[in-house]
Amino acid sequence: MRRFTFGLAVLSVMAGNLSAQQPPPGLPSARVQHVFPAGIRAGASVEVTVTGTDLEEPEKLLFAHPGLKGEWIKPPTEPTPDPKDPKKTTPPPKTNPAGPHTFKVTAAADVPPGVYDLRVVGKWGASNPRSFVVGDLPEVNEKEPNNDVPDAQKIEIGTTVNGVIANPTDVDYTTFAGKKGQRVLVSCLATSVDSKATPMIEVYEATGRKLATSRNYRESDALTDVVLPADGEYLIRLFQFTYTAGGPDYVYRLTVSAAPWIDAVFPPVVEPGKPTPVTLYGRNLPGGQPTEYTADGRALEKLTVSVTPPGVPAAVTQLASRAHVEPTCALQDGFGYSLKGPNGTSNPVTIYFARDKLTVKTKSAGGPDAAEVVPTPGEVAGFLARRGERDWVAFVAKKGEKVTIDLAAERIGASGDFFFSVRDGKDPKRDLSGDQDDDNDTLHPSGFYTRTTDPAPYQFTAPEDGRYLIAIGCRESSYLNGPTAAYRLRIGQPLPDFRAVVMPYSRFYQTGSSAWQGGTQAYHVFAHRTDGYSGAIGVTVEGLPAGVTAQPLTIGPAARWGVLVLDVAPGAAPANAAVTVKLTGTDAAGKKLERVARPASVVWGTNQPDQNVPVLAKLDQSLVVAIRAEKAPFSIKADIPNAVVKPASGKDKEEKVNGPVVVLRQGDKATVPVKVSWTVPEKPNVTLTAEPLAQNQQGQPVAVQFATQPTKDKPDVLVNIDAKTGSVPGTYTIVFRGTAPVAFAKDPTAKQKPNVPAEAFGTPITVLVVPSALGRFTTGPLPNNTLKLGTSTDLPIKVERLHDFAGEYKVSFVPAKDATGVTATDVVIAAGKDEVKLLLKTAPDAKPGALAGTVVVTALYGGKHPVTYENKVSFNLAK
Template sequence: MRRLVFGLVLLVVCGPAVAQPPPPGLPSARVQHVFPLGVKAGTSVEVIVTGNDLEEPEKLFFSHPGIRGEYVSPPKDPTPDPKDPKKTVPPPKTNPAGPHKFKVTAAGDVPPGLYDLRFVGKWGASNPRTFAVSDQIEVAEKEPNNDVPEAQKVELGTTVSGVISAPTDVDYTSFTGKKGQRIIVSCLASSIDSKAAPMIEVFDLSGRKLAANRNYHENDALLDVILPADGDYYVRLFQFTYTVGGPDYFYRLSIGTAPWIDAVFPPVVEPGKPTAVTVYGRNLPGGQPADGVTADGRPLEKLIVTVTPPADAVGKLTSLTHVNPTTALQDGFTYALKGPGGVSNPVVIYLAGDKLTVLTAPANTPDAAAVLDGPGEVAGFLARRGDRAWVAFRAKKGEKVALNLAAERIGSNGDFFFSVRDGKDPKRDLSGEQDDDNDTLHPFGFYTRTSDPGPYTFTAPEDGKYYVMVGCRESSYLSGPKAAFRLRLGSLVPDFCAVVMPYSRFYQTGSAAWQGGTQAYHVFAHRADGYTGTLEVAAEGLPAGVTAKPLMIGPAARWGVLVLNVAPGTAPVTSAITVKVTGTDPVGKTLVRSARPASVTWGTQQPDQNIPVVSKLDQSLVLAVRGEKAPFHITADVPNATVKSGMGKEEKVNGPIIVMKQGDKASVPVRVEWATDEKPNVTLTVESMLQQQQNAPVTVGIAGQPTKDKPDVVVNLDARTNAAPGTYTVTLRGLSQVPFQKDPMAKGKGPNLPAEGFSTPITVQVIPTAVVKIAAPTLPGNTLKIGTDGELVVKVDRQHDYAGEIKLKFAPPTGVTGVTADEVTIPAGQGEAKLVLKAASGTKPGAVSNATITATAVYAGKYTITHEAKVSFTVAEEPKKK
């Protein structure tokens, strides 16, 4: 189950409570901690930022334009001594790398939720840290608060930013309430990038424990309590098991009467269509008891509201809450509810891709199954413990029905599975149990594996009725709207989406692009319903002086590296950019999707182990160009590359793209140019495009490594004979050790530090050697009579999704005359045509061996590919006239 996997990832990645050392390399701003962790909309707060490489701060950059972060400069001049005005106090010594103080102001119209905060300074824009905007009172934890007498007193409707500073640290907070009030106590941890796993408890003045909770959602905690009497109450907060603590273990503790949304049903709605949904939660304004529905043993309320989803939300996920990789590939939008006590927690409502059917009554037996009258989606939940959900559909013999079940991917807590059952005998399993999908977008950079089943295509064995039975491993104790699922049935709809992350592999990082250098981003492509097209990835909104050639992710590739080139002398700038991904669907329609920004939340101290890092979706992608000069630049000279065909013919490319047939080889000149006098050696490696790089469609070999004496090397490409046709980008990464002195006033060149750079892209188009297979054609009776026609039916099996027309031409073998056929065309999308063979009067009778049928196709609109098939027959005497 993925929840266990997530916990193990946190344990391995976060490790014990020690400060995480900065990754090796040239300086790049990295934020570790932000405190306090939020601000009330319409107010300002002073925020302290700490991390690595934070010299010369400029500002904080937020993902919402209504939030500003202005640097508060420390005093530079001596100030009067308040005890003796004649004396002065020298300004305090400050560490140029922080901590730094900023004044953060949130406009009054900024919606409550979680946003990205980035530090901007001399060494670029940092990785994002989560920063909250609320409509509550915001205060910082005040020590000492380690016992009841020291409890920090707060009003209801207050959020406390705090830190579990040591493994045995216990933080007490007190509030005053009235009898009958339903108090919500929320403690955000994993949702705000914290390593903490807090436990929260509520006590009355007598020391009686009224409620406790941990792991409400991942490592966040939530409880509610109906106060038994007027008076004071205490919240006790601590790290569960008391084993870890420190500055990485921060939290946001909220105490109040604002609404809390536990679930929305249906969890998925149709885009652009106003829809009535039921909100399940606590302190819902106008809410009614949701009989029998609980969360962590607490009764929930329900409230019917109408939501209006955005109409243009296909391919988008807009969220003001934490989005981890498991839910990151869904489309959806944010919803929140306002009550007398404030605005609720934001939640995501997901978007259907087809007509939606909602299970409004328990469909827990085949007889009670919901019936679909065509392709569509079903939204449901397990109504009672131990339940299954049944959905009925009809299909014709041989019809293929695609099924896709999502539960954990839409935030449900269970491990769901399904099977297709016989409509005549529901106990007869036709598909086998479909369970966990082991696929992931990336094995360690963005780990999307879930406990949901993978996509499954069912082929109906006969005309009739069929059932889909949906179950959950935890159904013995899990039920209700928090055990919701979405099930899609219908034809395959090939599509794609993508995630873009700063190239960091194992560490949290932001952007620090140096003049004459590069900024690289990993792009991970998710192909849905068998999408096999080439994806073109392009950066948009780039500042002047920054350019990027498209990254091409071909059919056999899972990911690639998008490289931005920064021209020498480019002005320093920090700005948000976007990455668009373009592809073509099977009918030729252009599809454009925005890549979803993401980043590493916590890196790993064991980068060689390929352990999945903790990562999340971001709300923006930021590029920062700085005035330092990159130590080297790598140029792939594609126009001067040569391609050697399988027949031994060698040609120069003379263009921006290397075109190779399956089996061809190419050689690309690559040159390294240094901007430093030392010109240290550079080690080149090729960036992978799928997990098993040895199976890549284009294999790459590097002949030698560049040195100051031999800066030119050759990169050899080999298109496999079975390579999936398409366009691919080959990217080289260069690594060198360069002397660097961070302090310009320091003496000497400084220690050697790892420096990396990326080549200009090598774009390779692999074209097939064949796009059809020709079935061996025969004439009726294998005979052509002189003076008559014979129909030769030529059938082709199309390959590599080629759908264009095919021209057929007949040629008799050398020495045979009189046998001819007019050229014919197999229309686009069809599989056969008739060549009409004619034997003219006077044609010599006898055997005709190995006549040639040539099939000519134009691939990708410009590449002519020919195929041949042989046909043998007998030319018979002309029928005698009576």
């Protein structure tokens, strides 16, 4: 059973919200609530019913695999003859245009078993994805009545039953016949098919004796297995845990089989592109050998197989898995794996990529004296084999060397609350770091909640040359141990990098895409920075339909997220397209980093969007943009070239921007003209708000205020932008959102059109914040602060660099107006250096006495924006 204590607490808070959630008010956008059945056998066809909102005029189902097709079954509209009496007809059934809708789904025989995205494409766009499973066993739907033992549905071993917990007290019984000694697995997918259910399964023999029970094997999926004690009939009892909820959203997939099941892979990480033997731990593994380990009290077998992970650079920075991926594991890199056996294919699992040379821990835990020495940089894969034990790892470091230590367990799908500490290699009792435990960080507090019980990456600075130890433990090692309690440990130099997740803007509700002509479509892009990466991240989009343009987006230095805005031209043709969001940055060595954002979506939202309650989310396999022929009710455009910059010094004149970027020095302000245009005759008032660049107001690098709000009489307004004096220099993208009540009805001829909230996103404003200083400078001193006439003297200039500036500084000396007889040739503090000497020359006939002047230092920020430092100096001229 997987541990996620904090997550379970969060979900318990959400439970009441999920059952009553309604789609947000607004213009229509296709949304899928549930799908039944939630899967299909490869090579088969099945009728699938999809329920949701705004699903009028469906065209098809869109899947994330080309071998899956979904054709809409149009309900009959004409009366049908009565077969018993040709003179009579049966009227067509009454249907709701918004659904539920039935589709004929066909899976090609070569579609690999796994979980795939399913979307409905229709008049109001492409819906949010729902998980749809492809299996390789025969499938049936639940048959009612099956609520009591005499009515149990009979199936054969090797069958999947698609069912639903229809109400809180619904109990579904299934029966199968087996032979003595058979090992039969009973799995029930719920979380993996985006269900609200928390099913509990119980297995009984014919006498009524309970043989096994399970719930929450992984998230809300259940799994157990039994070795049949005798030939005969066996009974499965399935119900919602605690009997407190049920309904059409509580679907499940119950599979009874002798197929293999993988509980763990060891090592859980492998080096990219390198064929590697790994050991599978699980049940019914073909040719598997017994082990001493168990999972939920069930014996595990082991089987060694060889895997060849991808080695292409673009692939090793992505996560490509056919399993359900929750946010806690979504930021790792890896690939999918399944094992095919004579009785079916195993569950899909994920194997992760190592970032450095991998050491697989083979020794038993032992004590600190038995610690394996790991080369740095490097990674270690291990697991706690027995109750209460700790693992020990050793490494060597030089005095002052900085070593990043990153321990991951829950992030790679393992069980347990792991922790570690760094110890003195000479005296293992001497703790140099303290226990490094739970990391409270999350990619987003509500939209994509990635908090785990893993420790945060820790930077250790070696106090002296020598050998150091890392002690690795688990809070629940008294009952969680074995290969399901595996970990990966990275030891080495920091590798600054980033990964990203992209989600539809409406992050509190399940949402797809419905972009109208002349309008906008927005997405949240969340950036996960690792090992101190703090640079700006540029965002672009590939694969957009004709007439759709991605507006510039830069996620500013150290910022965690931004809003990506797609502009739809007024004449853009209707289209559905899978697009790719790419992010680019630069590492410390100046090397370009390019990463692909991972699509994600809300599974179940919340009715409390302002309470920072996390939604249930998951990774998707694709990001779909849908363009529709409806006209957007209004648009917002910023006139950036006519923006005016007001310098903070008050000395310089106000200037127009005259370009695509608003350049502000720390403390400067700007005003940007913004105009709203309507396509609806009512021209309702629009309320503008700026999207936050940080989680709290105090952390905003750039403050945004609206002088007024646009109305039909005054559609032009000014946006005031203030670059805070303490803001981190760099590029930021300001996005503002407009909302307005718009009269709308799906039927354009309707006489009554109630007001619904509509939204639009304005032209993003790119702001470059230039630092007021690129270094702290010290000048001199001169000996006795005196220059002798007719001589030359070096004036030392030293700099403490700021804002990671590594370029050169030009240094000059400007005498005061009344100062004569002293000159200096300009010098340069070279890139990467921190000192230079300015040679001052005095004329023999210069007038003795006090002399004043200014040392001027100039550097170019970003290669073209001058930043100047001035320091007034005075000397004595003497004979």
